[in-house]
Amino acid sequence: LSLDTVREFLTREEDTIVFSLIERARYPLNRPAYDPIHLGDGGRRLNASFAELFIRESEAVQSKAGRYQSLQEIPFFAYRVPFTLAPPYNFTRELYPAAAFVNVNDAIWSMYFNELLPLLAKNGDDGNYAVTVDSDLACLQVLSRRINYGRYVAEVKFRGDQQTYTSLIQAKDRDALMKLLTSEAQEDVVKRRVEKKATVFGQSITSDGPIETGVNNSSVTDFKVNPSVVYKLYDQWVIPLTKQVEVEYLLHRLD
Ligand SMILES: C=C(O[C@@H]1C=C(C(=O)O)C=C[C@H]1O)C(=O)O
Numbered sequence: 001l002s003l004d005t006v007r008e009f010l011t012r013e014e015d016t017i018v019f020s021l022i023e024r025a026r027y028p029l030n031r032p033a034y035d036p037i038h039l040g041d042g043g044r045r046l047n048a049s050f051a052e053l054f055i056r057e058s059e060a061v062q063s064k065a066g067r068y069q070s071l072q073e074i075p076f077f078a079y080r081v082p083f084t085l086a087p088p089y090n091f092t093r094e095l096y097p098a099a100a101f102v103n104v105n106d107a108i109w110s111m112y113f114n115e116l117l118p119l120l121a122k123n124g125d126d127g128n129y130a131v132t133v134d135s136d137l138a139c140l141q142v143l144s145r146r147i148n149y150g151r152y153v154a155e156v157k158f159r160g161d162q163q164t165y166t167s168l169i170q171a172k173d174r175d176a177l178m179k180l181l182t183s184e185a186q187e188d189v190v191k192r193r194v195e196k197k198a199t200v201f202g203q204s205i206t207s208d209g210p211i212e213t214g215v216n217n218s219s220v221t222d223f224k225v226n227p228s229v230v231y232k233l234y235d236q237w238v239i240p241l242t243k244q245v246e247v248e249y250l251l252h253r254l255d
Contacts (some may be wrong), residue, residue: 001214003160006153014194019200020142021120021233022224024135027137033133034113051113054133055140071095074103074148074208077138101250103148104241111237112140113152119229147238150245155169157181157246165209169254174247181246191234198227 014059033050051164056077062068063079071093088127093100117136123177158165161180168176203211 001152001156001159003059003153003156006156009149009152010146010190011193013142013149013191014197015201016142017139017146017233017238018194018197018225018230020135021198021230022202024117024132024139025120025225027121027128027132027135029121030125030127030129030132032125033129048055050129051133051136052172053163055137058134058137071100071151072145072149073141073142074105076105076144078240082087095155096249096253096254099249100151102151102245102248103144104245104248104254105144105148107241107244108140108147111141111241112136114227115237116233119232120225130174143238147195147241148245151249153242154181154246154249154253158250163192167253169250172251174251177247178243178252181197181250182243190239191231194234195227195231198225198230201225202227 033054036047036052038051039046039048039050039053048056059067059075059077060079063075064085066084067073068075068079068090069084069086069089113136116139157180164180165177168180199212203222204224205211
């Protein structure tokens with residue numbers, strides 16, 4: 001584990017994030033999938049939306065299949081699944097055990113449904129609720145993995161400067177920790193790269209004609225997902241939440 005390898009991991013996740021957003025943007029908003037009122041007895045019996053039920057059941061299957069044996073994966077719902085069906089594997093435990101539980105899945109959940117989804121999907125309802133919500137799950141899973149990977153980033157940064165981090169952790173100085181782990185230059189690189197990936201991955205490819213790589217010379221409607229929405233996703237949510245995970249992890253790093 002080094003700063004280079006954790007940054008390579010985050011870079012690769014950008015591809016998955018952009019493609020999962022492209023998939024979700026294919027479908028209209030499909031609002032009935034997100035409101036408990038449309039399920040069961042006016043929503044009173046189940047008290048959950050179709051999206052919640054779908055995600056909970058899907059995660060339960062994946063939990064049984066061992067998905068969450070890896071600390072890189074954190075479910076949105078808690079499961080009491082007694083055993084895994086998967087072949088056993090000894091995952092390397094790079095994280096500090098007392099801090100490994102840190103995650104911001106609740107914040108990711110509400111950001112995704114309340115802020116991002118309305119920017120991603122056009123108004124409309126085509127009834128394809130299962131495929132639509134399946135694509136939500138794919139987005140949520142990769143966003144969760146990327147953002148909660150802040151634990152690994154924080155572990156690397158802690159090991160790289162134990163003395164400074166230790167005194168700030170002992171002083172519980174969140175602001176100073178945030179400042180120390182922040183690299184504005186790196187954030188700028190990430191945001192500009194991910195916006196560019198959205199312009200490249202989100203084009204309709206034809207057998208002739210050039211591939212555009214700039215945001216400025218094509219109109220936004222040409223792209224399968226608006227590159228400025230992807231920029232905004234990283235600027236306002238992905239990076240700030242990743243840093244929040246880093247700070248929370250560090251605050252438990254000496255427990
Ligand atoms: C993840 C890192 O820590 C912080 C968060 C970043 C991000 O979420 O992309 C980028 C730079 C840092 O401010 C890092 O240094 O790579």
